[in-house]
Amino acid sequence: MSFKIAIIGAGSVGFTKKLFTDILCVPEFKDIEFALTDVSEHNLAMIKAILDRIVEANKLPTKVTATTNRREALEGARYIISCVRVGGLEAYADDIRIPLKYGIDQCVGDTICAGGILYGQRNIPVILDFCKDIREVAAAGAKFLNYANPMAMNTWAAIEYGKVDTVGLCHGVQHGAEQIAQVLGAKSPKELDYVCSGINHQTWFIELKLNGRPIGKDELISAFEAHPVYSKQEKLRIDVLKRFGVYSTESNGHLSEYLPWYRKRPDEIARWIDMSDWIHGETGGYLRYSTETRNWFETEYPQFLEAASKPIDSAKRSNEHASHILEALETNRVYRGHFNVKNNGVITNLPQDAIIESPGFVDRFGINMAAGITLPEACAATCMASINVQRMSVHAAIAGDIDLLKLAVLHDPLVGAVSTPEEVWQMVDEMVVAQAQWLPQYAHAVPAAKERLSKSKVKTREWAGAARRSVRSIEELRAEKAALKQAG
Template sequence: MSSFKIAIIGAGSIGFTKKLFTDILCVPEFRDIEVALTDISEHNLRMIKTILSRIVAANELPTKVTATTDRRKAIEGARYIINCVRVGGLEAYADDIRIPLKYGVDQCVGDTICAGGILYGQRNIPVILDFCKDIREVAEPGAKFLNYANPMAMNTWAAIEYGKVDTVGLCHGVQHGGEQIAEILGAEDGELDFICSGINHQTWFVDVRLNGRKIGRDELVSAFEAHPVFSQQEKLRIDVLKRFGVYSTESNGHLSEYLPWYRKRPDEITRWIDMSDWIHGETGGYLRYSTENRNWFETEYPQFLESASAPLDFKARSNEHASHILEALETGRVYRGHFNLKNNGVITNLPPDAIIESPGFVDRFGINMVAGITLPEACAATCIASINVQRMSVHAAIAGDIDLLKLAVLHDPLVGAICTPDEVWQMVDEMVVAQAEWLPQYAHAIDAAKDRLSRSTVQTRTWNGAARRPVRSIEELRADKADKQAAE
């Protein structure tokens, strides 16, 4: 097999980039490739290049690793481009959580829809289109763009429809949900089969089979409620399973943001979440987790570097889709996964222009989706509400239309359950002003938004949310890690 080049944009996401890289090296035919890393942070780029180069040297591989802050140079000649960026970093992300709290909107993650996810999309989409321009102009002809960055549906929608690049969106929610179901049913490797379909972060296990036997709602409910951990951590997901008849792929905290019923009152939030880990519903949980991880990487970098000198365990390949897709495309070994692509009739009761997440098979002919899936009506209704918000958000980001942006936020299910139109209008003005440096398409609207804010009579409040935890220090993280190791 001839060598080829992979570019990773946002490679400064050190832990995730290392995982993608080691997964790729687990494919024997891929050890002679070039991996080009690019990021706006020279500091992070140096760290990750040093780690990956150490892995290559320790395993005596011919793999070439390069790093540059010149994105176009990294993309030049690449056959595959993987996107892991977080536009605005943790600074902008903090505003995605902080400002909506002033208006009563309590988010756990805020990276998909809701107020935070919509603004995240506004920051991402202009940059996504810049990536696509570079791919069209300097990448290998027919290059494939693999997007891991959230908001998944909006980013993928913009890249396909406006960037005109062959794009697939990738997430790991399906795999994690499948692991949970396997655990509660006591399934061994290869015994559990399922079909998940819907939209990213609202994908549904519409068919679950254990050794070929179909597993129904009542059996799933009983198994989840009997599980000593999941029965507490996934209370909201279990309630949705009881009412909808199918289990959602997304975590308890994430799912709570997309539905207008569970996070609209503080007392209801605490009823449905679990504070054992951020992902189960904690206010701003992912922001805290991400902040702690950034600090942890900075302080513990020598240990990460030392671990990179160990021999690779080529059997320890993760279930992240990227390496498996590349393997199927390059070798013809068929891979089945769940992918984010334009619907075009694959799911019969979702709009054709929507970005769906649904099963497909990959081989040398590309990604081939399984067509003709019909979602249960409640699942479709929930997805369509989000799709309508996503569509408006993408169009607003492309046009720099602040009025359409406000309408998108107004139609968000959770925001609409909490805020009045006047509150939404002011909240969006405040978020756009706070994030102006990452929103070039709204430059013409910033002065008017500032003027409206100076004259506004809408009342806000100082509120940390229903279930906020402080960011832990490095010392506290070390102590927690030591406690967990001792318990094991």
Template sequence: MSFKIAIIGAGSVGFTKKLFTDILCVPEFKDIEFALTDVSEHNLQMIKAILDRIVEANRLPTRVTATTDRRKALEGARYVISCVRVGGLEAYADDIRIPLKYGIDQCVGDTICAGGILYGQRNIPVILDFCKDMREVAETNVKFLNYANPMAMNTWAAIEYGKVDTVGLCHGVQHGAEQIAEVLGAKSTQELDYVCSGINHQTWFIDLRLNGRPIGKDELVAAFEVHPVYSRQEKLRIDVLKRFGVYSTESNGHLSEYLPWYRKRPDEITRWIDMSDWIHGETGGYLRYSTETRNWFETEYPQFLEAASKPIDRAKRSNEHASHILEALETNRVYRGHFNVKNNGVITNLPQDAIIESPGFVDRFGINMAAGITLPEACAATCIASINVQRMSVHAAISGDIDLLKLAVLHDPLVGAVSTPEEVWQMVDEMVVAQAAWLPQYAHAVPAARERLSTSQVKTREWAGAARRSVRSIEELRAEKAALKQAG
């Protein structure tokens, strides 16, 4: 087979390498072309060197090109994969820092809440540019695989306004299934059969079977509560399981910021989170992790390049959906996974226009969703609150309506539990002014927002958050990795 895959945001080096090696685990795909594109020439050249080394080491005919000219990369592409982070870590830092001034403490801030909503405002204009280029220069039936957050908003915009065949992909479901298999004593997730449905980062394991045996709430709660690690790391997630009756796919820290109950007071935050790793609820945890990862890669690049000389091990193909979807579409080997698509009746008690994440099957006819799923009422209610915020956020990003943007942020569950309307109005003004370089649709609103900020009487505070850690130096990271290696 010979076709072209374009990867936008290919400077996300580790993830691009994973997708690349996964795809090349499919024997039929050895003769394809990967076109890498990114706004950073520096990052592009680093990842191209790594991928070229993989191709050389495995003696493959695979072609790898790299260009900052996105349109050139998209020419003739059959598949386009997006891993972009618009605004980079600079804008992301504001997604965490500014809401903290108003008492809003986020662990990740990339889905909803104040940070996730502004992230969507930066992404959506760029997503629509991607779609325009795809319609004009890619293959006629190009498929867009979006990995970038905020997943639901980006996918919603690409489908509804970009008019491109789009699927959103995430790995939260797989990671949740791995946890469940472990606490139930399964040898692998192959023993676990499950239906997981909802919206991205708020999907729910509504049907669980271990080797064909149904697993109920009480058994699952007991299994998590006796686990020596998860009983500490997933306290909030276990509490939601007890109250809702089903387990959420998302990590302790991620789940905490989509709900109005666990992060609204500093003492509650420290009660429910765990500081053993960023993902369990640390303030700005993913920002710290991303910063450390970037610094580590820049410093240790020669080691990454050397590691690329090893042969591809097909047994280590990851459970990221992209390679499996492409394999199913191109070879007709059926793949079952969980995909982000427009609802259109798949989940009976969620809005039709929402982007849902639910089970589906892929073959040469495309992605076919399992329809007629009904969520437990509490799960549906929680999802609908987020969907309403997502819908307003998408419409605000498309129209450049700053008042609608403020209403979207006001209706966010955690923001509403913490901040007053006056605080939300000022916070959004401050975020739009700070991120104006990445928000072209709000250019007309920036002068008035800046003027309002100069006369505002709303008080803020400089606050690092309830559970903040400093970015570790390269020396500290080296010492920690060495200690972990020595320990086992």
């Protein structure tokens, strides 16, 4: 087979390498072309050198090109994969820092909450530019695979306003299933059969079977509480399981910021989170991790390049959806996964226009969703709160409507539990002014926002958060890795 895959945001070096090697694990895909594009020439050069080394080491005919000209990369592409972060770590730092001034403590801030909503405002105009290029220069019927957060908002904009065949992809369901299989004592995650449905980062394991045997709520609670690691790392998730009756896909830290109950009081946050790793609830944890990862990669790049000389091992193909979807579409080998698509009746008790994440099957006819799923009422209610925020956020981003943006932030569950309307109005003004360079649709609103800020009497505070850690130096990271290697 010979076709072209374009990867936008290919400077996300580690993830691009994973996608690349996964796809080349499909025997029929050796002759394809990968067109890499990014706004950073530096990152592009690094990832192209790594992928060229993989191609050379494995004696493959695969073609790899790299360009900062996005339209050139998209020209003739059958598949387009996006893993962009508009504004990079600079804008992301404001997504965490500014809400903290108003008492809003986020672990990740990339899905909803104040940070996730502003992240969507930065991404959506760029996503629509991608879609315009796809319509104009990509292959007829090209499919857009979006890995970028905020997943639901980006996918919603691409489908509804970009008018491109789009599917959103995430690995939360796979990771949750691996946890459940582990606590139940399964030898392999493949022993676990499940139905998981909801919206991205709020997906729910509504049916579980281990080797054909149904697993109920009480057995699952007992298994998690007895686990020596997860009982400490997933305290909030286990509490939600007890109250809702089903387990959520999302990590302890992520889930904590989508709900209005666990992060609203600083003195309560420590009760529900675990500081053994960022993902369990640390304030600004993913920002710290992302910063350390970038610094580590820049410093240790020669080692990454050397590792690229190893043969591709198809046994180590990851469970990221992209390669499996492409394989199913191109070879008709059926793949079952969980996909972010417009609801259109798939989940009976969520809105038709919402972007849901639910089971589907892929073959040469496309992605076929399993319809007629009904969520438990509490799960649907929690999803609805987020969907309403997502819808307003998308509409605000499209229209450049700062008043609607403020209403979206006001209706966010955690923001609403922490902040007053006056604080929300000022916080949004402050975030829009700080991120103006990435928010072209709000250029007309920035002068008035600056004027309001100059006259505001709403009090703020400089607060690091309830559970903040400093970014570690390269030397500290090296020492930690050496200690872990010695202990293991």
